[in-house]
Amino acid sequence: MSQPEAVKLISAFGSPFGHRAEAALYVKGVPYELILEDLGSKSGLLLKHNPVHKFVPVLLHGDRAVAESIVIIEYIDDAFEGPPLLPADPYGRADARFWAQFIDQKFSRPFWLSFWMEDGPRKEAFVKEAKENLALLEGQIKGRRFFGGDAIGLVDIAAGGVARWVGVFQEVAGVRVMSGEEFPDLCQWAERYVSHESVNKCLPSRDELVVLYSSWKAMYMQVAKAKFCS
Ligand SMILES: N[C@@H](CCC(=O)N[C@@H](CS)C(=O)NCC(=O)O)C(=O)O
Secondary structure (H helix, E strand, O other), X not given: OOOOOOEEEEEOOOOHHHHHHHHHHHHHOOOOEXXXXXXXXXXXXXXXXOOOOOOOOEEEEOOEEEEOHHXXXXXXXXXXXXXXXXXXXXXXXXXXXXXXXXXXXXXXHHHHXXXXXXXXXXXXXXXXXXXXXXXXXXXXHOOOOEOOEOOOOHHHHHOHHHHHHHHHHHHHHOOOOOOOXXXXXXXXXXXXXXOOOOHHHOOOOHHXXXXXXXXXXXXXXXXXHHHHOO
């Protein structure tokens, strides 16, 4: 029998996008080697395999490289045996892709800015927008264990950054965007997600993330100011 091709993941400690790829590998039960980048000094390996965006994560499967976290999750689902991450039927697949895209294209920006923007009317507008988007996710999770139904799927993993990182951002930035009073179903889902038997094996600890993001807080606030207050 031929040897399975080696699976390696280029990621960076504390990256919510890198977590997506790791969570998908864990849920599918795919063994992999983790290569952690220093994003302040990117390696030749990362630049070779993701020359377009130069971002982590990048999945290496044998001599093939796959970049972009959502693309990586779908690749892992297609290329390996194990619990499915997308439904089998075309409409279910389209629906899961729609919500994963919603998280990346509509949700993430105001969510991020609601933490790192300096106080004032613009920040308040981003907090309002972030909460409107959280309400849409709250509507999706109501009555379900996971966005994928009874088991974790693409949308859960895409939203995994909300589950573990939101509490960290709230503590470091001193801003409350997602509370159990306003979003009870989403908060319960977040608890289920972070304590899931596969996911919890590859999640950075909350305390480590607080230390990491505290060290980046000033830089994030500067980036938010430079990009959106000029
Ligand atoms: N759209 C990308 C985003 C990945 C991303 O933003 N990665 C960050 C780390 S969390 C990165 O590599 N940053 C390097 C840089 O900004 O130069 C994905 O979904 O994979």
